[in-house]
Amino acid sequence: MGIEITEATPERVVGRMPVEGNVQLYGVLHGGASCVLAETLGSTGASLHAGAGRMAVGVEISATHHRPAGSGHVTGVATLLHGGRTLATYDIEITDDQGRRVCTSRLTCMLRDV
Template sequence: MSIWKKNTDLARLNATSEKTLTAHLGILFTEVGDNSLTGTMPVDQRTVQPFGLLHGGASVVLAETLGSLAANLTVPQDKVCVGLEVNANHIRGVKSGIVIGTATALHIGYTTQIWSIEIKNERGQLVCISRLTIAVINKPIP
């Protein structure tokens, strides 16, 4: 049974990233499962630190992007989700290629959500594990 309450079309999800940090870093949403959202990010000049390894901050951006968007897909139209806290453990360095992140809900509550995001390299090895805590709030009136 799917946890999504909003349209999860990949083309529409990717279009939401236009002119954002997500687009600047080359993050693409690639798969919507029944209870997970997956995306990729290139490891290139935009996402590495001075030693040529994937920047930990870039991994956190991927994690928060996946978890936040996934959270927003699980709430009614009159609610939005915003990040409260994110943490990350960086496990393995990556010098090139892409990384693949998958966000999975640990808790979907009325006022808070908790998401686990695993980021792996192209060989399926764990690169980073992140946990994102989300606040569910009333949608602001424009």
């Protein structure tokens, strides 16, 4: 997938992914690849929020695909919406190199002891 995380705190995780190599039949970014980026960023934040000796397990993801991305990279920003003891929810905004929104996703992770 080529995902590179550039910033990571429990409140905000930022990462990018190339479009090339992650396309569907028509040569644009595959919607599943957007979901992989979103879940990677959100679950990273949830794991940081959970802390040592605990883990985050994705229980629900949704994604709305707004526009195609045909080249370059997409950048995702996961922002903590709810950080509780047993659940963490992140809003993930994915944009293209021109700053246009490609996908909006929401991820909820269950937090549990390892």
